[in-house]
Amino acid sequence: MYVGADQGKVYALNGASGAQLWEFGSGGFQSSPALGAGGTVYVGGKDGKVYALVGATGAKRWEYASRGEVLSSPAVGANGTVYVGSRDGSPYALSGATGAKLWEYQTFVSSERLEGSILAGDLMSSDLIRVVGVQVRNPGSAPSPPLAFTIAGGAVQAVESQIVGPNDSGVVSTAPTSPTESGVTARLSNTGGAPVIITAASYSANPVGETAFSIGEGAFVDLRIVGADSQDVAEAAFYYPSTVSGSAENKLKLRYFDGTKWVPVLSSGGKSPDKDTTDDLDQTDSGGRFMVTFDATSRPSITELGGTVFGMFDSTPQILDIVGPSAPVALGEGATLLVYFATVGEPTEVRIAFDWQDGSLVDEVGPTSVGSTMATHSYLGAGVYPVTVRVTDESGDTVETRFEYVVVYDPNGDFVTGGGWINSPAGAFHPDLEGFAGAPAKATSSFVQKYLKHHKVPSGNAGFQAGNLNLKSQDCQWLVVAGAQAQFRGWGTINGQGRYAFLVKAIDGALLGKARVDRFRIQIWEESSGSVVYDNQPGAEDMADLATDGTLLGGGSIVIHKR
Numbered sequence: 389m390y391v392g393a394d395q396g397k398v399y400a401l402n403g404a405s406g407a408q409l410w411e412f413g414s415g416g417f418q419s420s421p422a423l424g425a426g427g428t429v430y431v432g433g434k435d436g437k438v439y440a441l442v443g444a445t446g447a448k449r450w451e452y453a454s455r456g457e458v459l460s461s462p463a464v465g466a467n468g469t470v471y472v473g474s475r476d477g478s479p480y481a482l483s484g485a486t487g488a489k490l491w492e493y494q495t496f497v498s499s500e501r502l503e504g505s506i507l508a509g510d511l512m513s514s515d516l517i518r519v520v521g522v523q524v525r526n527p528g529s530a531p532s533p534p535l536a537f538t539i540a541g542g543a544v545q546a547v548e549s550q551i552v553g554p555n556d557s558g559v560v561s562t563a564p565t566s567p568t569e570s571g572v573t574a575r576l577s578n579t580g581g582a583p584v585i586i587t588a589a590s591y592s593a594n595p596v597g598e599t600a601f602s603i604g605e606g607a608f609v610d611l612r613i614v615g616a617d618s619q620d621v622a623e624a625a626f627y628y629p630s631t632v633s634g635s636a637e638n639k640l641k642l643r644y645f646d647g648t649k650w651v652p653v654l655s656s657g658g659k660s661p662d663k664d665t666t667d668d669l670d671q672t673d674s675g676g677r678f679m680v681t682f683d684a685t686s687r688p689s690i691t692e693l694g695g696t697v698f699g700m701f702d703s704t705p706q707i708l709d710i711v712g713p714s715a716p717v718a719l720g721e722g723a724t725l726l727v728y729f730a731t732v733g734e735p736t737e738v739r740i741a742f743d744w745q746d747g748s749l750v751d752e753v754g755p756t757s758v759g760s761t762m763a764t765h766s767y768l769g770a771g772v773y774p775v776t777v778r779v780t781d782e783s784g785d786t787v788e789t790r791f792e793y794v795v796v797y798d799p800n801g802d803f804v805t806g807g808g809w810i811n812s813p814a815g816a817f818h819p820d821l822e823g824f825a826g827a828p829a830k831a832t833s834s835f836v837q838k839y840l841k842h843h844k845v846p847s848g849n850a851g852f853q854a855g856n857l858n859l860k861s862q863d864c865q866w867l868v869v870a871g872a873q874a875q876f877r878g879w880g881t882i883n884g885q886g887r888y889a890f891l892v893k894a895i896d897g898a899l900l901g902k903a904r905v906d907r908f909r910i911q912i913w914e915e916s917s918g919s920v921v922y923d924n925q926p927g928a929e930d931m932a933d934l935a936t937d938g939t940l941l942g943g944g945s946i947v948i949h950k951r
Contacts, residue, residue, distance in 0.1 A: 390429050390443075392417030398431050398439075400446060410446035412439070420461040422470075424484050430470050432458025438472055438480070440487060450487035454480060516542040516595055517610060517695070519549045519585050536585060543608075546571070547589040552578045560588040562609070563672040567630040570607030570700065571672065574624040576616070584620065587612040595697055596645050606701035607632070611682075613693040618684040621656075622693075628700040630667055630675035637665055639702040641785075642678040643732065644688060650699060650732040652783050653688075656681035704785045705731045705738060708759075710777060716795040716866035718844065722764040723794045729759060729779050736781050743776040744794075755782070770798040771870045774931060792930070795866050795877075802951055803838030803846075803867070804874035806894055808944015810908055812854050815926040818919065830942070831855075831924065833908065835892065837867045837876045838949075846876065850892060852910055857922060858883050859890060859912060872899035873934060874948055879915060889915045893934050896948040900935060906946040907938030 389401040396416045400409040419432035427443030434457045440449040456476030463471045468484035481490040521534040536549035545562075546569075552558035561573035569590065576586045589610035607628040616622075626642055642661050643650040655661050661678040669677050678700065682690040708728040717723045727740055739754035742763045753761050767773065772795050778788040812831040831854035837846045846867040852859040864878035877891045890912045897904035911930075912922040924939050925932065932938075 390421040390423070390431075392419055392421060392431055394418055394434075398429070398441065398446075400429075400443070412441055412446045412448070418459045419472075422462040422464050424464040424470070425468050428484065430462040430464065430472075430484070432460060432462060432472055432474075434459070436474065436476075438462065438470070438482060438487070440470075440484070452480070452482055452487045452489065454478070516540060516544050516591075517547060517587060517589055517612065519587050519612070519614070521551055521583075521585065534583065536587075538587065540589065543591045543593045543595050544610075545569070545590045545592045547587065547610075549585060549587040552576050552584045552586060554578055554580045554583065558586060560586050562588045562590040563625075563670065564590070564627050564629065564674045566673055567675075569673070570609055570629055571627045571674070572609040572611055572624060572698070573627075573670070574611055574613075574622050576613060576622045577620060578616070579619040579621075581617050581619075582615050584613060584615040586614075586622070591697075594699070606699055608697060608699050610695070610697055611693055612695050613682070613690055616690045616693070618689075618691060620683070620690055622682040622690055624680050624682060625670065626661075626678040626680065626698060626700060627669070627672055627674035628676060628678075630673060632675050636702060637675060639704060640676075640700055641703045642680070643699045643701070643703055645697045645699065646688075649736055650703065651687070653678075653680055653698065654686055655679070656683045656686050658685060658687070701732075703732045703781075703783065705729055705736075705779045705781050705787050707777060707779055707787055707789050710789070710791045712775070712791050713794060716797045716844075716868075717767070719768075719770055719796055719798040719801075720766065722766045723796070724762055724764040725775060725777070725791060725794075726760060726762045727777055727779070729761075731781050736783075738779050738781045741778040741780070743778070745773045745775060746771070767794070767796040769870060770796050770801055770868050772796075772868055772875055795868060797839070797846075797866050797868050799839045799842075799844065800951065801839070802869040802874075802948050803836075803848075804869060804876070804894060804896075804946065804948050805836045806906075806908070806944070806946035807834035808832070808906070808908075808941045808946070810924060810939050810942055812924060813926070813939075816854070816922055816924050817857075818921055833892075833910065835861075835876075835894075837864055837874070839867060850876070850878065850880070850890070852890070852912070852922075854922060856883070859888065860884075861890070869948055872896050872948065874946075882912075882921070887915045888921060889913055893938065894946045895934050895938055896946050899948060904935075906941040906944075907934055908941050908946065909934060909938050 389403050392398045398412040416434035421429045421431040429441040429443050436454050438452045454474035456474045460473040470482045470484050473479045478492045478494050480492045518539040520537045522537045534551045536551050538549045540547045548560040550558040557577045559575045562571040564571040571590045572588045578584045591608040642653045661680045665676040711726040737755035737757050742751040744765045751763050772793045775791040780786045809830045809832045833852045835850035836848040839846050846864045850861040861878050861880040867876040874894045879889045893909045895907040897906045913920045
């Protein structure tokens with residue numbers, strides 16, 4: 389009895405007793421030995437060789453090396469020919485006497501005969517993703533179906549490609565498997581015609597380069613469909629990271645880069661993508677997804693997906709800066725604001741609206757694709773005006789902010805005098821400012837502010853004392869008197885040192901009628917750092933209505949003098 393063992397040997401055993409007669413060692417055997425003429429034993433080895441052994445002694449008569457493991461059992465023909473198959477894909481006919489190869493038949497292309505090449509242009513391209521269709525063939529036979537070979541680099545985090553034949557469908561996916569990843573899954577239905585190459589990719593960073601617009605928590609993927617016609621359809625799911633949540637997730641939108649700017653994606657029929665904010669959809673590790681059907685009516689259409697980067701991010705325009713008058717504007721003079729803005733994929737056309745907050749019509753500028761614009765407005769009355777600026781892009785996304793403040797004064801207008809005391813509330817002092825700790829029961833103030841003829845800044849003085857804080861004005865920058873309220877701003881010293889800015893708002897209750905009392909508010913801060921030193925209405929808005937919410941004057945009076 390002859391038997392091969394996987395641990396590396398062939399054994400000859402006594403058929404009557406099972407006693408071992410001999411053993412032959414090699415690289416392992418899963419082949420069952422075959423017995424030929426003259427008692428010769430033929431067996432295949434995992435080392436790729438076929439062995440002929442003397443049945444009586446185990447001595448090797450010959451060996452033949454194939455190109456792969458020989459796991460099948462040899463068969464011996466009537467004329468002594470040995471037939472055996474190899475994992476190199478070929479069956480062999482060997483001479484039982486000498487081991488010489490009589491013939492072989494290749495069932496597929498062997499490693500010795502397979503050749504492949506990639507065009508130099510594909511490797512040298514600046515494109516981050518290149519897909520090549522690879523086919524193999526036996527000489528004189530038809531080629532195999534093509535398989536996609538993908539070359540990727542740079543910011544490509546994951547990629548998958550497939551060649552979809554006519555009247556067939558295929559799926560590619562880079563669905564996210566961790567909370568910080570984005571991804572895309574797409575199913576293509578090729579309704580006929582030529583084969584179509586579909587590729588999905590995920591990027592670790594924005595692959596189209598930096599812009600002035602800050603995308604923040606953006607997620608970027610790629611969907612490429614090459615060779616499609618207008619009858620083909622692709623269903624795609626765009627997944628964004630689960631780290632995007634809250635207001636950032638609510639503002640998230642799907643855009644694609646058309647070569648110059650980021651454009652809203654539209655599904656089949658011009659519909660907006662279906663957004664689902666449910667976590668971990670479709671067994672992915674994601675924060676949500678956008679569903680899009682690409683066909684001849686989508687944007688981009690299925691025939692335009694030759695290499696398309698998609699982004700999921702907050703595409704709301706951004707106001708980068710507003711530059712306005714640093715000094716008060718005299719009544720009758722124009723106040724000019726210069727707005728700097730940015731949009732996704734500039735140049736995107738925008739409209740800029742200026743609400744001057746004085747009851748006049750809102751000024752609108754645009755459409756413009758330039759990153760800045762300006763507007764000028766002349767106020768009809770003195771006051772402190774917060775201007776609202778609103779930027780709207782061509783997609784309808786809007787951002788709004790305020791410029792604080794345009795100060796308009798009347799050099800020929802009224803002036804204000806005042807003096808008295810208030811109850812200083814708890815929390816009026818900044819808690820971190822040593823030396824001003826504690827809340828005294830009373831705080832006193834006195835001031836005189838007026839414009840002299842032909843002067844652009846007011847003259848006068850102001851003082852304020854609360855506990856061991858003693859503010860004395862050194863200069864006043866502007867004075868605004870409107871109706872029963874006066875406001876003036878300047879700077880001074882505290883206890884003879886430093887440079888501290890202050891803003892005083894005062895109400896002459898007599899001008900409000902019905903025996904209304906006077907009201908007062910003062911805000912003091914360190915000019916260099918902006919750190920608040922004192923505010924007798926802590927937590928109140930800067931533009932809070934002083935006539936109803938201001939601190940009552942406990943004693944003394946505030947008088948607005950009419951000219």
